Amino acid sequence: MASLDTVLAKIDGNLDSAIARLLEFVAIPSVSTDPAFKSECARAADWVAKELTGLGFEASVRPTQGHPMVVGHAKAARPDVPHVLFYGHYDVQPADPLNLWTSPPFEPRVIDTPTGKQITGRGTADDKGQLMTFIEACRAFHETGGLPCHVTVMLEGEEETGSPSLPAFIAANKGELRADLALVCDTLMWDRVTPAITVMLRGLYLEEVVIKGASRDLHSGMFGGPAVNPIHVLAKIIADLRGEDGAIALPGFYDDVAELPEDIAEQWHGLRFDGAKFLGDAGLSVPAGEQDRSVLEMLWSRPTCDVNGIWGGYTDQGSKTVLPAQASAKFSFRLVANQNPEAIQKSFRAFVRERLPADCKAEFIPHGASPAIALPFTSEALDRASRALQAEWGKQAVLAGCGGSIPIAGSFKTDLKMDTLMVGFSLEDDCIHSPNEKYELTSFHKGARSWARILIALSQ
């Protein structure tokens, strides 16, 4: 096996071609939630499977009920080394609203900015650029004498829609997927210069609600007054969900939410997180959630609920005096450790039903649920990874929480009995899920170098 320096030099030398590969990958609009992009998801799966094959992986595209899974296996040069399972996802969020992008979301490019080069496009940060940091590290090993660990790569195409096919796939392929440790690259750095290992992730429960009233759309003049309006009913439900204090008013919602251990609370306090700057980057200034919590707590260790979309009646230009027959909203609940998604779902559905007036009914369309993840704050693998990150970035890695959800880590623990190490190189201002998503060239380049260091550290 080549020396660390040789591998790092190879990554440096490959950088231009690595960027070209990422641009090609991002140009495939693999939007998993929209059936119109089904074939593009398949194309992205094929593309990345071919990449793995080129690096000596025994790789295949595996069908599921939804978008396919990509799985690849490669042996290390030496047999007596650990086996890691790397997880990433090749699907991306929808790009709308398109008019807010300054360059087309699926025509990625490298641009110069005052803070350095950036790669623009939907999926550059979430998660194509991130997963390619790992694959580019594998490439450097492949080209300099082989991998330091046995590596299995599993890339899914439904992460952005709640991973509906993943549990069954893992259950059906336990023997093939089990490893000593799972690696995930779908999280943030602490800031532009400080790496982070994420040890707490919020869970997610997604539910679409349709409120139905009259048997048809009505004329609001002819019926306005005595006829129930499903938009009003839905608005009341949404309004009732949040108390004046910013807390979620769902019965039992906070029952299983534990207070943060004192030492962790202290550690977070020591990070001197600038809540005002965080909100300021999004054009906001005043925290809107639970009024007795810090912004970092709200994001990392407190649950919440947001309506991600709402629609009903006439939504085009001008006016139409319609009293619509139905109205819909997509709800997402962010959950923390110990909250049970099934219990929350039950409580939420009852909450909605209790607020249905005469003549209204509710339909529920679940879009997936997963509990929160809380990993140990110390372990052998975590310590090795932490030292590797410090060597690359020159600063100690923060043990961080994350407001988002990566359900896979829970599944790895429960179904495959292995721990997960979550290391990512995305930045807070990468505009994940928003227009003008980007990934810093520094994240991409030093991310690959970080993985090379981590793989070697784990193998020793």
Place this chain on the structure above:
Amino acid sequence: MASLDTVLAKIDGNLDSAIARLLEFVAIPSVSTDPAFKSECARAADWVAKELTGLGFEASVRPTQGHPMVVGHAKAARPDVPHVLFYGHYDVQPADPLNLWTSPPFEPRVIDTPTGKQITGRGTADDKGQLMTFIEACRAFHETGGLPCHVTVMLEGEEETGSPSLPAFIAANKGELRADLALVCDTLMWDRVTPAITVMLRGLYLEEVVIKGASRDLHSGMFGGPAVNPIHVLAKIIADLRGEDGAIALPGFYDDVAELPEDIAEQWHGLRFDGAKFLGDAGLSVPAGEQDRSVLEMLWSRPTCDVNGIWGGYTDQGSKTVLPAQASAKFSFRLVANQNPEAIQKSFRAFVRERLPADCKAEFIPHGASPAIALPFTSEALDRASRALQAEWGKQAVLAGCGGSIPIAGSFKTDLKMDTLMVGFSLEDDCIHSPNEKYELTSFHKGARSWARILIALSQ
């Protein structure tokens, strides 16, 4: 001038060709609110102007800031007769949701039903079929010796969008448009066999509200909790607008609302309006509005407010965990006599602004406003029309209210100093503004006969 019987026989003989003309007219998708249909609106105006020209009218299509106005003048055979101004509108509501139509909205047809023949299609009842009853009556007079009254016809193309160009057009053409009496055919029968003259119409104030929060769409995991969600803000405003008792909670909303005079309340009570059946036809059973009012009061003499449309965030299939930068809703207020639309607008905008949390702002897009109309319950013209309707239908005409709004009647009184007679032949189940709009052949045929009788009655 020919006898009434001759004219009625001519209407009967023309019925098949009259139906063919109406089908041709309805096939033009003159949707006024959607800019995509601008040329179709112009086509509908040209079509009906040509019809009028063919009946001896001096007709022209007159440009406005929006869709054109059609105006035609025809003299009676005798000079010393009254001059009437007939008003109708050639524009129609959007046809969406298209998937609920059993036959295409702009491919009208005559179908057989257990209760008789119907003409299906968007605009058959509102208002193309209705306005054609008057034009077919004019045709019969034209073909049998001439009109009994001097007739001016004014047909607008923006009724469904709040008539933005109408006030300026009337102001600029007062001399040309002033007549002894205005006739409007855009209202309902009392029931299938009982004619009605409408003497109360609710007013309308339309306002679109956009709530803006963050400077861009955010990831609900990364920002959910501390970041304000404009959908929640909008939902709270909508929820707050309605009290537990079903009344509108806008300050001052009911200040100028008078109680119904006792004699009129008694007359309405005597109509034995079946609120349960009325709601039942729309798949509803329990009145949702002001709990201390009858359904007929709610519709005819009480104001209300409905959200006609709402949208924000991700509204396509599946899920997207976005925390949107803005959310919008279209509000319509139905007003009754003495309520001032400007005062209501002021109160509503203040109501919205008072509910804006930090970091949120509201944009208002007005879509028009007009006060309610209350006409005298007795007059010479009304009595003559009433007798003419009784002769055609064999039942006394009901003096009715109407939940909808026809702003033109107020403008006729204020600007042209003339009263309006509102007679229409549409039925409650005609699905106005809904999928599967239709107009009964009986309404169309006996409607034309009714106008022939009314014009002769007014001329004597």
